Amino acid sequence: MRLSVAPIALIIAAPVAAQQVQVEEVQFLSRDGKTQVKGYLFKPANAPAKAPAVVMMHGRGGAYSSLAKGKYDATTLASRHKAWGKLLAENGYLALMVDDFGAVGHPTGFAAGTYADRPPEVDEVNFRPLHAYGALRYLQSRPDIVPNRVALLGWSNGASATLAAMADDKPGDMRKIGFAAGVALYPGCGLKKRFDKDGYKPYHPVRVFMGTADEEVSPKLCETFVARSKGNGHDIALRMFEGATHSYDTPTKSRQSVEANVTAKAATEADILASLAERLKT
Template sequence: MTMRPFTVLAAFAAMSVALPAAAQEVTIEDVKFLSRDGKTQVKGYLYKPADAPEKLPAVVMLHGRGGAYSSLAKGKYDASTLSARHKMWGQLLAKAGYAALMVDDFGPMGYPDGFGRFTYNDRPEALNEVTMRPLHAYGALRFLQSRADIIGTRVALLGWSNGGSATLAAMADDKPGDMRKIGFSVGIPIYPGCGLKNAFAKGYKPYNPVRVFMGSGDEEVSSALCERFVGRSKAKGGDITIRVFKDATHSYDTPIKSRQSVPANAAAKASTETEVLAILAEHLKQ
């Protein structure tokens, strides 16, 4: 089931997240925090508008299989060598009035360069997107909630590809406590794999809204599988939707020529940015 564009919400977002011109400069802070596995020190890069108010809503961002950094990093792993996509989203979200925490959870595990295609079965269990990466996401959430400059009850989770799968798993209503109040306000998986190691074969229901974005021309993950996954979840009462962009490929939002020279990708990128800002405005700026 393909969702119509968030036309009304997009208009709302355009009004609600605008900042004065002076607030458009962005700062980036190197941070470290403890995963909820209780042992892994995870790296992160916190984007914020330079002239931010005292407290901001926030977005935790999870990278895909390729890791947090550019393929041109050449052993230098810091904010300057983050991938073009991650830099773009960090800047976009900060300029829209959010603190955006780009998480690097592959680097601390010894895999800062990530993994190539066709390596899924060769990746270590420590990087499992269903059982382990959600723990890093919740470590990021706890870290943000501990900061005086963050509105701890208004934090979203956004992930791409393998990070999108981790976002789905993290948002599952299978955790103790009232996650609607203490968890993420909304989950936004972008071109996730929806197999999730068959962990939700008996059904999936998120504890808070989930909004999935994909391309029908994705060469790495199946949009049809995700549409079925979303349909089954909705049948169980899940607040989950999927937006499928015709002919858009994997990594369609990456701001590089090889991706943006595909017309379907350029259109999908623009729509995703607008619609994600609308979703965040709806759920984080109440």
């Protein structure tokens, strides 16, 4: 159900050859039936009447920059989220950045190494997928969205939420009413052992990206996770980048000073845009 739309005056600068990108602040109801979630919808200034879309789920650090200092809006989104929102919008998608940590009182996110101390309402397997589906239903209610052409993209903890959300263990025919594709960048693939017994079965294609030098999650675990699912005949693939770290696509000096991260970032962007075009535009 579409609840509210609050346009804000924010234009993200783009190269001369690229389109200008507008950002709307929106709110929608999570599929938990009670949580009002805020999001930021990136869209080309000259968007078509109806376009495909992408829901974006942040990692453990939340949606905003560490420099936000209590101001939580589109202008203080983390650089990675602004960059991806802009990239997707310039390529013809409406991209919804979801702030579900802020919705439950944790807009600043969580530091590394705090996993065991986090509250249950930020659980990436049991709760965050509900917020992702709230975002999907909201987008499907908009007249400017092609309702069956919405993908889900997440980073780190949000990538784990993406994997959980794309699992074919939900009521209804998800191939008809769910996301058209899932993209997970450097997820933790343990997923609370939810799929250890029966294996992981995504209802639509899932693509996973990560680096061998990831310092937060286990590349080996994800290799095993994806290989087992793929071996069972499911449409899932992993691209592993030698020497790339966690958050390798973040456009900050510290991350992009690593040569492997620069290479991985460019290849990931190209791969994702090609994959989304195949699933959402054809």
